[in-house]
Amino acid sequence: MALTDPTTRPAGPIVHPFIAKLDGFVALTEEAKAALKQASLGAHLIGPRIDLLREGDMPEGGILITEGIACRYKHRANGARQITAYLVPGDTCDLEFHPFREMDDAIATVSACRVARISAATLNELVAGHPTVAQALRMTALVDKATLREWLLNIGSRSAMERIAHLFCELFVRLQTVGLTAEDGYVLPMTQSDLADTAGLSSVHVNRSLQSLRRQGVIDLKGKNLTILDWARLKTIAEFKANYLHLGDRAAA
Amino acid sequence: MALTDPTTRPAGPIVHPFIAKLDGFVALTEEAKAALKQASLGAHLIGPRIDLLREGDMPEGGILITEGIACRYKHRANGARQITAYLVPGDTCDLEFHPFREMDDAIATVSACRVARISAATLNELVAGHPTVAQALRMTALVDKATLREWLLNIGSRSAMERIAHLFCELFVRLQTVGLTAEDGYVLPMTQSDLADTAGLSSVHVNRSLQSLRRQGVIDLKGKNLTILDWARLKTIAEFKANYLHLGDRAAA
DNA sequence: CGAGGACTTGAAAGCATTCAACTGAGGTGG
DNA sequence: CCACCTCAGTTGAATGCTTTCAAGTCCTCG
Numbered sequence: 005m006a007l008t009d010p011t012t013r014p015a016g017p018i019v020h021p022f023i024a025k026l027d028g029f030v031a032l033t034e035e036a037k038a039a040l041k042q043a044s045l046g047a048h049l050i051g052p053r054i055d056l057l058r059e060g061d062m063p064e065g066g067i068l069i070t071e072g073i074a075c076r077y078k079h080r081a082n083g084a085r086q087i088t089a090y091l092v093p094g095d096t097c098d099l100e101f102h103p104f105r106e107m108d109d110a111i112a113t114v115s116a117c118r119v120a121r122i123s124a125a126t127l128n129e130l131v132a133g134h135p136t137v138a139q140a141l142r143m144t145a146l147v148d149k150a151t152l153r154e155w156l157l158n159i160g161s162r163s164a165m166e167r168i169a170h171l172f173c174e175l176f177v178r179l180q181t182v183g184l185t186a187e188d189g190y191v192l193p194m195t196q197s198d199l200a201d202t203a204g205l206s207s208v209h210v211n212r213s214l215q216s217l218r219r220q221g222v223i224d225l226k227g228k229n230l231t232i233l234d235w236a237r238l239k240t241i242a243e244f245k246a247n248y249l250h251l252g253d254r255a256a257a
Numbered sequence: 258m259a260l261t262d263p264t265t266r267p268a269g270p271i272v273h274p275f276i277a278k279l280d281g282f283v284a285l286t287e288e289a290k291a292a293l294k295q296a297s298l299g300a301h302l303i304g305p306r307i308d309l310l311r312e313g314d315m316p317e318g319g320i321l322i323t324e325g326i327a328c329r330y331k332h333r334a335n336g337a338r339q340i341t342a343y344l345v346p347g348d349t350c351d352l353e354f355h356p357f358r359e360m361d362d363a364i365a366t367v368s369a370c371r372v373a374r375i376s377a378a379t380l381n382e383l384v385a386g387h388p389t390v391a392q393a394l395r396m397t398a399l400v401d402k403a404t405l406r407e408w409l410l411n412i413g414s415r416s417a418m419e420r421i422a423h424l425f426c427e428l429f430v431r432l433q434t435v436g437l438t439a440e441d442g443y444v445l446p447m448t449q450s451d452l453a454d455t456a457g458l459s460s461v462h463v464n465r466s467l468q469s470l471r472r473q474g475v476i477d478l479k480g481k482n483l484t485i486l487d488w489a490r491l492k493t494i495a496e497f498k499a500n501y502l503h504l505g506d507r508a509a510a
Numbered sequence: 511c512g513a514g515g516a517c518t519t520g521a522a523a524g525c526a527t528t529c530a531a532c533t534g535a536g537g538t539g540g
Numbered sequence: 541c542c543a544c545c546t547c548a549g550t551t552g553a554a555t556g557c558t559t560t561c562a563a564g565t566c567c568t569c570g
């Protein structure tokens with residue numbers, strides 16, 4: 005079962021995942037691509053488990069992940085944490101920037117990441133000067149919302165194993181579009197505790213659910229390497245449809 | 258305990274909740290207000306429990322709710338339904354419009370609603386001609402996302418009673434900003450089954466949780482009339498902080 | 511080699527679901 | 541005008557998924 009078509013899929017990671025992502029939504033002009041490239045220069049390398057923005061911060065601009073995986077999360081008074089999104093290379097947050105807005109959640113790296121900060125000024129130039137970029141950014145906001153809704157469905161109505169299977173499916177497809185998957189798997193830097201806080205489960209139960217998936221021969225997960233042994237079955241378990249990601253013809257089988 | 262300040266809060270429903278909402282985010286010019294008023298003319302009256310858009314539809318423009326309450330939802334193959342958002346007067350969907358985009362979820366009325374459809378053309382004029390409107394619309398998209406994240410936290414980490422309490426708090430604050438609350442309550446058109454599909458619970462358990470809230474003297478719910486008997490306690494139970502709604506100085510105590 | 515974090519496993523307890531039956535209110539048609 | 545139907549809400553009991561608590565293993569890193 006070929007998950008990727010080598011004639012159209014990149015062999016390795018895409019150099020500018022952000023540009024590739026936007027270009028996939030709306031065909032960008034060459035000037036727009038150049039401007040985006042310029043804007044994403046000067047990305048910093050940041051270690052794992054570091055907060056990029058905290059609740060209550062007033063960000064000066066937006067954030068772009070170039071390498072690694074980050075997450076958005078919220079904390080409760082009792083210490084419980086809910087992860088509300090994963091950011092993979094090419095993903096951004098708070099580009100629909102608005103002045104005097106306090107963060108109502110936090111952003112942190114999961115693995116080590118390369119992170120570019122995009123100032124409000126740069127952003128304004130980008131949007132004002134390049135209508136295609138503006139349109140593509142609106143589309144990313146739309147996809148972000150659709151993804152949040154799908155996660156709500158996931159947590160609200162699926163069983164533990166289904167939730168995890170769904171997350172694995174989504175990450176596979178998203179990472180695939182930026183060339184960060186192997187033929188049948190990818191690097192999963194989250195701990196089981198992270199997965200628990202993502203899926204609204206206890207880490208013990210995540211552990212048992214993963215074992216169930218392993219026992220059924222659907223996945224193999226050793227350390228941080230996730231191998232999908234039976235993509236069709238994983239999709240069936242998760243009831244996964246990629247339509248909410250709005251990838252168009254980039255969508256995997 | 259005065260929930261509303263009669264000197265600053267409207268006594269009745271706001272005539273143009275959409276304009277009031279946007280104006281609260283970004284001060285609108287008079288021309289912008291006039292244009293918005295024009296755009297929201299011709300709202301249709303639609304009965305309860307009617308689909309406005311279905312999954313797979315390609316909407317021609319956006320939707321604005323002028324009266325009543327609607328919801329966004331997704332269905333699973335097994336018939337399970339997850340409500341992912343409630344739309345109250347002044348709320349919109351799909352104004353961050355993008356051509357050739359298929360709906361990945363559905364929109365339906367809960368109560369009878371007055372609904373205005375805003376064409377892509379009108380929308381483009383509005384955004385192109387009125388920067389304040391464009392900025393305010395970006396802000397609504399931001400708040401929509403923040404609300405989805407809060408719901409994720411709600412379903413993912415709170416107990417049944419807490420989830421319901423949180424929803425009641427959120428709706429109170431949102432309805433209050435458009436003048437649709439009484440001093441200590443509001444009209445709640447959702448059935449217990451709707452609440453169940455919102456909170457990721459069974460309707461039986463919603464019923465029992467409501468009774469628990471009633472027994473504690475926190476709320477009174479008769480038919481479609483919700484009365485909040487103890488706002489402080491309801492907020493405490495829900496661990497409700499309105500910051501994610503980004504209402505600024507409009508926020509209730 | 512020690513320490514700590516991640517992962518695993520077992521058993522008990524609990525919150526939530528399912529099934530099933532019943533009440534009550536609202537609307538329809540004879 | 542009332543019987544009847546339907547849907548929303550209520551209640552009880554049994555089941556079960558998930559959590560919690562606790563202890564122990566494995567692995568990595570300093």
